[in-house]
Amino acid sequence: MAAVTFVSHDGEKHEAPLEEGLTLMQVAVDNGVPGIDGDCGGEAACGTCHVVVDAQWADTVGGSGPVEEEMLSMNPERQPTSRLSCQMNVSDGWDGLTVHLPEFQM
Amino acid sequence: MTRGTALVVGASHAGAQVVAGLRQQGWSGRVVLIGDEAVLPYHRPPLSKAYLSGKSAIGELAIRKPDFYAKQEIELRDARVESIERAERRLVMADGRSLSYDKLALCTGGQARRLPVPGADLPGVHYLRTFADVEQIRESAQPGKRAVIVGGGYIGLETAASLLALGLDVTVLEAAERVLMRVTAPEVSAFYERIHREAGVTIRTGALVEAMTGEDRVREVQLAGGERLRADLVVIGVGIEPNTELAAAAGLVVDDGVVIDDNARTSDTDIVAAGDCTSHWMTHYGRRIRLESVPSAGEQAKAAAATMCGKEKTIAALPWFWSDQYDLKLQIAGLSAGYDEILLSGDPTRDRDFTCFYLREQKLIAADCVNRPRDFMRSKQKITEGLEVDRAELVQIAAD
Ligand SMILES: Cc1cc2nc3c(=O)[nH]c(=O)nc-3n(C[C@H](O)[C@H](O)[C@H](O)COP(=O)(O)OP(=O)(O)OC[C@H]3O[C@@H](n4cnc5c(N)ncnc54)[C@H](O)[C@@H]3O)c2cc1C
Ligand code: FES
Secondary structure, X not given: OOEEEEEOOOOOEEEEEXXXXXXXXXXXXXXXXXXXXXXXXXXOOOOOOEEEEOHHHHHHHOOOOHHHHXXXXXXXXXXXXXXXXXXXXXXXXXXOEEEEOOOOOO | OOOOEEEEEOOOHHHHHHHHHHHHOOOOOEEEEEEOOXXXXXXXXXXXXXXXXXXXXXXXXXXXXXXXXXXXXXXXXEOOEEEEEOOOOEEEEOOOOEEEOOEEEEOOOEEEOOXXXXXOOOOOEEEOOOHHHHHHHHHHOOOOOEEEEEOOOHXXXXXXXXXXXXXXXXXXXXXXXXXXXOOOOHHHHHHHHHHHHHXXXXXXXXXXXXXXXXXXXXXEEEEOOOOXXXXXXXXXXXXXXXXXXXXXXXXXXXXXXXXXXXXXXXXXXXXXXXXXXXXXXXXXXXXXXXXXXXXXXXXXXXXXXXXXXXOOOOOOOOOEEEEEEOOEEEXXXXXXXXXXXXXXXXXXXXXXXXXXXXXXXXXXXXXXXXXXXXXXXXXXXXXXXXXXXXXXXXXXXXXX
């Protein structure tokens, strides 16, 4: 089965099975990945599902939408490939995807 | 200690986060999540928003999907807890069975405050707290029917927008002189009154409900002064009461909510509490506060889980909240109570996006941001920094 790896700030890895139809935030929450809260349930309202997409995957998963961008733009841990994982709809083609978690979700 | 039995009472936002946190923090013993709603923990906020208006489906409500609990070896119990026997470290369920614990988390949340008027128990009169409540409302909410909403708080206003979207004729009755009086500045209240009126909702402030009348179901709402409003359906949203009876009966310290310290510990070192049922001394605000929000339930739950595992995590995150009405996404950072000045960016009498910044002694303490996610994120940081604000900068960056 296709899988994604979440790498925590201190390098710890959590692998989770990818399921099309879910968002990446939901995948993390369903698998108990620490560091992704998803407080607002996926409305791009809280910013607690921030991930930094591994550079080589950035094109495949695509960039952020307008509201997402505004939420990210003020985040001190923002990177060029930052996304809100609740706005990322999982695709089967993402097998092997790696995303990094910031030190703090805000 | 992480090998014993951890029991969690209340299977909602706080409870679901406590059990996940226990596993994340290394609790290897038994974990049991006990709830009396007969459904897995679900997101409550959509009940008055996307779910009520039919924009999202039930499957999207679950906080975590069913196999999470199986995979994490979390036992789920559909039961109501009747009492805590602290001396024996034991819970007794409604069916008389009992369960022993080494550590216990109380996540019992709150229930809708009842409106003490005659007729409030008639069929067709609803409260909005649980999934079961919304299923009933959705049954009564047929297009063309008249809905009267009692209470102009966030839940009442969201319900108004959702029922309007379903094609009902909607009236909101608020007893105070303006909607959202308890939580926002007059400018923000006026904004929401304008938006709802423009959408076609009738908003009546200073309206005191005296009774509901009808034979087999509600037909009319009677106001102080004698006026009668026709109603096919009534939704009451006048706040919540924290579920503290269990804790109080067990002799834990309760003052409005179950009193907890910065580590979510109650007055019994083996018992933690999290979520809407708690009252927490917040150093930042210099008072004890009972917050009613998902982010706060999550934050307290994480501290609670750590404490149960013998680790240290303090409740620190800034309170925040959100509300969706029509195309408007309100994000609120901080708590505005006690402000001595407001600053507006944008014009709430005309625009559909603006921010109301709340200051106290020159410092930013809160911000209501309507369709302004950038201001929201920025305000969170500024409030946390706690520095005196530069007014021009606050409003100017907001505008770019
Ligand atoms: C319509 C609506 C809209 C909302 N919108 C927002 C929003 O936009 N943003 C936001 O941040 N918050 C919102 N909230 C508030 C948010 O839902 C609550 O803050 C949150 O649900 C608190 O979670 P909790 O786990 O502490 O308590 P609750 O969600 O109240 O859950 C407590 C659970 O414990 C169970 N229980 C209680 N006693 C017992 C017992 N003795 N035995 C077994 N089970 C028991 C209850 O049945 C319940 O299932 C909204 C609430 C409602 C009702
Ligand atoms: S879950 Fe809230 S922004 Fe993604």
